[in-house]
Structures are given as C-alpha cells and as structure tokens.
Amino acid sequence: xxxxxxxxxxxxxxxxxxxxxxxxxxxxxxxxxxxxxxxxxxxxxxxxxxxxxxxxxxxxxxxxxxxxxxxxxxxxxxxxxxxxxxxxxxxxxxxxxxxxxxxxxxxxxxxxxxxxxxxxxxxxxxxxxxxxxxxxxxxxxxxxxxxxxxxxxxxxxxxxxxxxxxxxxxxxxxxxxxxxxxxxxxxxxxxxxxxxxxxxxxxxxxxxxxxxxxxxxxxxxxxxxxxxxxxxxxxxxxxxxxxxxxxxxx
Amino acid sequence: xxxxxxxxxxxxxxxxxxxxxxxxxxxxxxxxxxxxxxxxxxxxxxxxxxxxxxxxxxxxxxxxxxxxxxxxxxxxxxxxxxxxxxxxxxxxxxxxxxxxxxxxxxxxxxxxxxxxxxxxxxxxxxxxxxxxxxxxxxxxxxxxxxxxxxxxxxxxxxxxxxxxxxxxxxxxxxxxxxxxxxxxxxxxxxxxxxxxxxxxxxxxxxxxxxxxxxxxxxxxxxxxxxxxxxxxxxxxxxxxxxxxxxxxxxxxxxxxxxxxxxxxxxxxx
Numbered sequence: 001x002x003x004x005x006x007x008x009x010x011x012x013x014x015x016x017x018x019x020x021x022x023x024x025x026x027x028x029x030x031x032x033x034x035x036x037x038x039x040x041x042x043x044x045x046x047x048x049x050x051x052x053x054x055x056x057x058x059x060x061x062x063x064x065x066x067x068x069x070x071x072x073x074x075x076x077x078x079x080x081x082x083x084x085x086x087x088x089x090x091x092x093x094x095x096x097x098x099x100x101x102x103x104x105x106x107x108x109x110x111x112x113x114x115x116x117x118x119x120x121x122x123x124x125x126x127x128x129x130x131x132x133x134x135x136x137x138x139x140x141x142x143x144x145x146x147x148x149x150x151x152x153x154x155x156x157x158x159x160x161x162x163x164x165x166x167x168x169x170x171x172x173x174x175x176x177x178x179x180x181x182x183x184x185x186x187x188x189x190x191x192x193x194x195x196x197x198x199x200x201x202x203x204x205x206x207x208x209x210x211x212x213x214x215x216x217x218x219x220x221x222x223x224x225x226x227x228x229x230x231x232x233x234x235x236x237x238x239x240x241x242x243x244x245x246x247x248x249x250x
Numbered sequence: 251x252x253x254x255x256x257x258x259x260x261x262x263x264x265x266x267x268x269x270x271x272x273x274x275x276x277x278x279x280x281x282x283x284x285x286x287x288x289x290x291x292x293x294x295x296x297x298x299x300x301x302x303x304x305x306x307x308x309x310x311x312x313x314x315x316x317x318x319x320x321x322x323x324x325x326x327x328x329x330x331x332x333x334x335x336x337x338x339x340x341x342x343x344x345x346x347x348x349x350x351x352x353x354x355x356x357x358x359x360x361x362x363x364x365x366x367x368x369x370x371x372x373x374x375x376x377x378x379x380x381x382x383x384x385x386x387x388x389x390x391x392x393x394x395x396x397x398x399x400x401x402x403x404x405x406x407x408x409x410x411x412x413x414x415x416x417x418x419x420x421x422x423x424x425x426x427x428x429x430x431x432x433x434x435x436x437x438x439x440x441x442x443x444x445x446x447x448x449x450x451x452x453x454x455x456x457x458x459x460x461x462x463x464x465x466x467x468x469x470x471x472x473x474x475x476x477x478x479x480x481x482x483x484x485x486x487x488x489x490x491x492x493x494x495x496x497x498x499x500x501x502x503x504x505x506x507x508x509x510x511x512x513x514x515x516x517x518x519x
Contacts, residue, residue: 052413057336084415094406096425106424107414156410163414 036218087165093152095144130158150181281491327396375457395437
C-alpha cells in the first residue's frame with residue numbers, strides 16, 4: 001500500500017528551484033533511501049514530507065504530497081498533527097538539554113498525556129524500541145547530553161517514536177557517528193520497518209544497499225531514477241545513476 | 251618579536267589588574283576607617299549623614315526599574331529573535347532604536363527624564379520619574395542580552411521540538427527559554443549594576459532628597475548619588491569614602507550572585 005504519494009512536486013527557495021517535478025510513491029513498511037550528491041534536493045524533499053520547510057522563509061511549493069490519500073499541504077491540514085504522524089530524526093543528534101526521561105516524554109506531554117504511569121510506559125517502550133533501554137534504564141534522570149553521540153542519536157530515535165508516528169524520516173542519521181554506533185542504528189532501522197514506514201537520506205551508498213528496499217537517486221533537484229534498491233545498484237537504467245554509484249562523481 | 255609581544259601582553263594584563271587593585275585598595279584604605287555605626291542610623295541628619303535611607307532607596311529603585319524594564323526588554327528580544335520575519339521594517343526600526351539608546355550618555359537620559367517625566371508629566375523629583383528614566387536606560391541592555399541568549403540556543407533544538415508536533419509557544423517556553431535563561435539573567439544582573447552605579451540620569455529625576463521616599467511620587471537618593479553629593483558638598487569627604495566602600499561591596503555581591511546563578515543554571519547540563 002502506498003503510504004505517501006508525491007505528485008508533480010516543485011519547490012522553490014525564493015527564485016531558486018530546489019526540486020523539479022518530483023513524482024514518487026512511498027510504500028508502507030518499507031525503507032526508502034534517498035541518495036545523491038550534496039545539494040541535490042534529497043534533504044529538501046525529506047523536509048517536505050513533514051512540512052519542516054514551512055520554517056524556511058521564502059520556501060514555496062506546488063504539487064501534491066498525499067499521506068494516506070490526504071493532501072498534507074491542503075488548507076485545513078493541522079501541521080502539528082502531521083508532525084506527530086510523520087516523525088523525524090536529524091543528522092546531528094539533538095537531544096534537549098534535559099533528562100533522558102524528559103526528552104522521551106516531551107512529545108507525549110506535548111500531545112496531552114499527563115499521567116505518570118502512562119508516561120513511564122511510553123518512555124520504557126520507546127527506549128526499548130530504539131534498542132537503548134538496557135544501556136540507560138538506570139540513568140533515566142541523567143542529562144541526555146552526558147551520554148555518547150551514538151546513544152544520543154538512539155535517544156533521539158526513541159523520542160521520535162514516543163509520539164507513535166506512522167512514518168519516520170531520517171536525515172543522514174549516522175553521518176555524525178562512529179562505525180559501531182552506525183551498525184547499531186542500521187540494525188535498529190531494520191527492526192523498525194515492521195511497524196513504521198521509513199524514509200532515509202544517506203550519503204553512504206553501502207548504507208543504502210544494506211538497509212533500504214527502494215532507492216531514489218537525486219541530481220540537481222530531479223529524481224533521476226527510483227526503484228528497487230537491488231535493481232538500482234546492479235542494473236541502473238540511467239547513465240548518470242551508474243556514474244554516481246560507481247563513484248565517477250559526487 | 252614574540253618576546254616583545256609576550257611582554258606587552260603581560261604588561262597590559264598586569265596594568266589592568268593593577269589599576270583595579272589600586273582603586274579598590276584606595277577606597278578601602280580611605281573608607282573603612284570611617285564606617286562608624288552613626289552612618290548606618292535609620293534617620294539621616296546633617297550630622298550623621300547616614301547612608302541607610304540611600305541603601306533602601308537603591309533597593310527600591312532597582313526593584314521598580316527591573317519590574318518595568320525586564321518584561322519589556324525580554325519580550326522585545328523574543329519578538330526580534332523568535333517572531334519577527336527577517337528583513338521586516340519594524341525589526342530594523344527597533345534595532346536602530348536599541349543601538350541608539352545604548353550609545354546615549356546617561357546625562358542625556360537624565361535631561362530627558364527631567365524634561366518629560368518630572369516637568370511635562372508632573373511627576374516632580376520622584377521615585378517614579380527615576381524608575382522610568384533608569385528603565386529606559388537599561389532597556390537596551392536587557393534586550394541585547396536576551397537576543398544574544400536566544401541566538402545561542404541551537405536551532406536544531408527548535409527543529410527537534412517542532413518535528414515532534416509542538417507549537418511555537420511550547421517550543422519557546424519548554425525548550426528555548428530554559429536554555430536561554432542564564433544569558434537573560436546575566437543581562438538583568440548587569441542592568442542592576444548599571445542602576446546601582448548610576449548618578450547622572452538620576453540626579454534630576456529621582457532627585458537627591460536625603461530621607462526615605464514615602465511613596466512613588468516622593469524623592470530620595472541612591473547610594474551612588476549619596477556618595478556624589480557628599481563629596482561635592484565637601485563637608486563629609488570621609489563619609490563619602492565610607493559610602494564608596496559599601497557601594498563596592500554591593501557591586502561585588504551582585505557580580506558574585508551573577509556568577510553563582512549562571513553556574514547553578516548551567517550545571518546539570
């Protein structure tokens with residue numbers, strides 16, 4: 001089933017066109033990877049899916065982005081509700097300067113959950129889902145900035161999961177991490193796919209082949225090729241895709 | 251060459267310290283001996299030249315000034331950094347006003363305060379006129395430190411909050427404000443220091459009455475003004491130095507408090 005459908009999407013920053021006529025269907029419970037050189041628009045498209053681009057001044061969008069067949073740019077679509085359904089993990093781990101517990105509970109509290117027992121449940125469940133519960137269960141009161149970068153990133157994933165999203169957007173989630181932490185997060189992403197639809201921007205092509213089901217290759221704001229990851233990396237249809245994945249540019 | 255530079259750098263550092271040490275030492279040397287119990291008596295008379303009413307007046311003026319200037323300065327800072335769009339005309343106007351205000355010598359504030367609050371609005375020399383004048387004076391200070399504090403809050407924290415579906419208000423109160431708090435507070439404490447040490451802006455607005463003000467429309471004098479008056483009158487120069495000692499101690503306490511507060515607030519981070 002298609003979770004997200006993008007149709008004829010153009011995006012402008014002022015006069016600069018950052019995305020050109022993007023069309024893409026993102027399927028439920030699959031991992032879709034966006035690859036391409038820097039500045040190709042892959043992060044921009046990711047941020048379009050939870051309307052984080054609204055925060056950028058001079059950003060203008062035409063075309064449709066449908067989540068479960070409803071246009072998220074439609075007039076009466078609640079942005080905060082959208083972002084609850086479409087969670088995001090950022091490139092650099094960005095935990096709030098508060099305790100691990102409060103980090104995870106921030107989202108649920110935002111959406112009106114106040115009961116301590118319920119929050120305890122959510123915190124434990126989210127930390128378990130993000131495969132970090134065993135490491136921090138005795139330190140929930142500890143400030144989240146005092147743990148390692150790899151752990152911080154998993155805290156951020158747990159924080160995103162705590163609001164029970166349907167889609168998880170990940171913007172180069174391992175680019176700031178060491179190889180061991182990266183491997184942990186890649187394993188985690190594989191597990192999460194059972195329950196979530198995941199869209200991941202990555203600079204690392206091995207990562208895309210390791211974790212994703214579908215891959216989209218971007219170049220200067222256009223989707224050059226989109227299809228099964230296995231096909232893209234073994235028999236690319238477009239010459240430019242081939243050049244990129246064999247390391248001839250980018 | 252590097253030895254010359256090293257010498258110059260050391261010399262400058264020592265000179266700065268030396269000057270401070272000399273001033274503090276000199277005031278202590280001249281003042282401590284004259285810290286008699288009589289200059290702390292509750293009532294001022296021309297014999298005891300008590301500074302006690304001035305200490306209380308200083309506290310009152312500081313409290314009132316902060317009450318007026320802190321909310322306005324902090325809200326204005328929040329407007330500029332969190333709400334206004336870039337390139338907004340109003341932002342430019344507010345910025346220009348802020349920069350101009352912070353560059354104006356304090357005697358000009360005093361003159362304005364006298365012409366506007368004291369005469370035009372008929373407050374006469376009073377706590378109220380002094381409060382408004384001092385508030386205008388410290389407003390840019392509080393605004394600027396609020397802006398700097400907000401600027402230092404990493405945008406990735408705001409993004410994280412928005413991405414969880416939090417609205418603007420929640421993001422500001424739960425995420426931005428706690429991180430910016432030490433910076434905002436240090437601006438407020440700087441403002442306290444500025445008011446405590448001010449004379450020129452207050453002489454013709456708060457006035458120089460020796461007794462404790464008995465209401466908002468009554469005049470008084472702050473410690474710094476008291477010290478200034480004693481030394482210009484020339485009859486109680488020793489007591490003036492004693493007042494200086496008390497003023498110094500207060501300033502040191504304020505600085506200590508500011509360091510303590512910002513350490514306390516940034517701890518656990």
